[in-house]
Amino acid sequence: xxxxxxxxxxxxxxxxxxxxxxxxxxSGSVDGYYKVDxxxxxxxxxxxxxxxxxxxxxxxxxxxxxxxxxxVSAVADxxxxxxxxxxxxxxxxxxxxxxxxxxxxxxxxxxxxxxxxWATHVGYEVLDPQLNRNYSMSYMFTNGPFSHTGLKVNLVxxxxxxxxxxxxxxxxxxxxxxxxxxxxFIAQYSLAAGGATNVYINYVGGKAPDTSKTSQIDxxxxxxxxxxxxIGFNGTYATVKKWDGFKNLGSSSWWGSAIYLNFDxxxxxxxxxRSELFNDEDQLKTFSGSSIGGTIFSNTLSANFKVGGLIIIxxxxxxxxxxxxxxxxxxxxxxxxxxxILVAAVYSF
Numbered sequence: 001x002x003x004x005x006x007x008x009x010x011x012x013x014x015x016x017x018x019x020x021x022x023x024x025x026x027s028g029s030v031d032g033y034y035k036v037d038x039x040x041x042x043x044x045x046x047x048x049x050x051x052x053x054x055x056x057x058x059x060x061x062x063x064x065x066x067x068x069x070x071x072v073s074a075v076a077d078x079x080x081x082x083x084x085x086x087x088x089x090x091x092x093x094x095x096x097x098x099x100x101x102x103x104x105x106x107x108x109x110x111x112x113x114x115x116x117x118w119a120t121h122v123g124y125e126v127l128d129p130q131l132n133r134n135y136s137m138s139y140m141f142t143n144g145p146f147s148h149t150g151l152k153v154n155l156v157x158x159x160x161x162x163x164x165x166x167x168x169x170x171x172x173x174x175x176x177x178x179x180x181x182x183x184x185f186i187a188q189y190s191l192a193a194g195g196a197t198n199v200y201i202n203y204v205g206g207k208a209p210d211t212s213k214t215s216q217i218d219x220x221x222x223x224x225x226x227x228x229x230x231i232g233f234n235g236t237y238a239t240v241k242k243w244d245g246f247k248n249l250g251s252s253s254w255w256g257s258a259i260y261l262n263f264d265x266x267x268x269x270x271x272x273x274r275s276e277l278f279n280d281e282d283q284l285k286t287f288s289g290s291s292i293g294g295t296i297f298s299n300t301l302s303a304n305f306k307v308g309g310l311i312i313i314x315x316x317x318x319x320x321x322x323x324x325x326x327x328x329x330x331x332x333x334x335x336x337x338x339x340x341i342l343v344a345a346v347y348s349f
Contacts, residue, residue, distance in 0.1 A: 025066045031059035031083070031129045033313075033344035044319070044327045044338040046286050046296075048137045049083045059083045059129060059344070062099065074103045075116075079127075087127050087146055090171045098173070099127060100147075110156050114165075117149040117173050121163065121188045122202045122218045124234035124260065130348040133262060133272035134302045135313045136340075140236050140256040140278065143285040144216065145170040145204055148186055161190035169209050182207045196224035211243035232260035240284055252282035270304040286326065294322040313344040 037044055037053040045051035049059070060083035065076045077100035079087065088096040102116025125132050125141040149172065152165025165186045168175050175182070184206030191199045198221070205215035216238035224230040237255040241248040258276035280286050281293035302315040320337040321327060327338040 023068050026064070027066075027349060028061070028063040029128060029130050029346060029348035030061045031344060031346040033057055033059060033135060033342050035340060035342035038339040038341075039328065039330050039335075041328060041330075044340070046319075046326065047139055047142045049086055050136045050342065053340075057082070059346075062128060064100075071106050072103065073106075076101055083127070083129075088173075089146075091173055095173060112154045113151070114154070115151050117147055118152075119147055120145040120204070121148075121186070121200075122204055122216065123236065124220050124232055124258065128348075129344070129346045130311060133260065133270070133304060134274050134300050135315055135342060135344040135346075136300060136317055138234075138256070138258055138274065138276050138278075139286060139296060139298065140234060140258060140276065143254065143256075143278075144218070144236060144238075147171055147173070148184070148204070149173045150183070150186075152186065159192040159194070161188070163188040163190075169206060170204065170214075172209065175209075182209070198222045208240075211248075213241040213248050215239050228264055230262040230264075232262070234258045234260075238284075252284055254278075254280045254282060254284045268306045270306075272302045272304070274298075274300045274302075276300075290323070290325040292323055292325060294325065296321050296326070309348050311346045311348075313346065314341075315344070316341050 033050065034056050035050055035052050040053060042051055042053045058081045060079045060081040062077070062079045062084070067074050078097045079099045080097055084099060085096050088098065091098070098117065100116070100118045102114050102118050104112050104114045106112040119127055122144050123141055125138055127146070129135060148165070148167040148170070150165055150167030152163055155162045163186070167184045167186055169182050169184055184204055187203040189201045193199055200220040202218040202220070203216070208214050216236060218236040219234070221233040222230070235257045237253065239251045239253045241251050256276060256278040258274060261273045262270060264270040276298045278286070278296045278298065281295065283290065283293040286296065287293045296319055298317065298319040300315060300317040302313055305312040316339070318337060318339050319327070324334040324336050327335050329335045
């Protein structure tokens with residue numbers, strides 16, 4: 001996300017004969033889209049933020065303010081609109097506008113402590129649409145964590161990075177009183193492997209609000225093969241031990257895997273193909289309301305036309321389930337596959 005320094009003030013303290021700099025930065029984005037489902041229904045949309053049909057739809061107006069003074073910094077990242085509301089689904093009222101809100105302290109250049117709420121480290125895709133190549137979201141993003149509220153520490157030495165933290169249960173910024181003692185452990189190991197390749201191993205786990213025990217491990221690999229070609233990979237595996245009122249039962253699981261193939265022949269035009277396999281045979285996520293579990297194979301082809309800060313994203317998406325229990329046709333009967341197209345406009349500054 002591009003940032004512009006709006007204010008830079010130098011204050012001189014004569015008694016100490018020193019100069020102290022305060023810096024603000026301000027950035028943001030707006031987006032909207034038009035989507036058509038070939039079966040003329042909203043019921044075939046099982047991923048975040050684009051659950052519409054034949055409508056001009058708002059996305060999100062986002063404003064991010066950052067300030068740094070010496071070793072301390074703060075971020076207020078706010079969003080308004082349906083996309084922000086769905087991201088903050090566990091909140092009510094004005095709290096739904098908070099995407100991120102945190103303060104950080106770096107006592108030395110390789111250690112940073114952060115307290116507040118921030119977007120999850122898990123997964124390849126993020127909330128802000130200008131930072132994704134596809135406009136619609138993956139099943140892994142939709143069913144994984146969105147945000148964490150707590151305390152974390154980031155350690156960076158050379159090519160290696162380590163993040164460790166303790167947070168409220170996933171996506172809960174203001175937990176109900178009966179959830180105050182439940183905490184999650186979060187972690188990330190990162191490696192700048194060289195050759196324009198970066199690797200991230202992510203973890204989140206703890207006791208959920210329904211007293212089930214959850215654990216998710218996630219891997220992301222990013223690699224730039226040339227000026228025109230780059231590739232991304234995301235794989236995730238999650239287990240859940242449900243609570244029956246007396247004890248936690250045996251483990252159930254869901255998992256997903258996706259590859260992102262990016263082609264950028266010019267700086268103003270690019271193509272991305274996302275191919276994702278999502279497994280929910282234990283009916284924990286997308287298949288939870290169905291008679292049986294299954295898998296979904298989803299392919300999304302998106303173009304990115306860039307003009308200054310504007311990105312126009314035409315996109316075609318085909319989702320195919322292993323069972324006829326999810327997608328419906330024009331007459332209301334079940335079918336295995338669903339096709340949709342959309343055009344999105346995203347402006348960032």
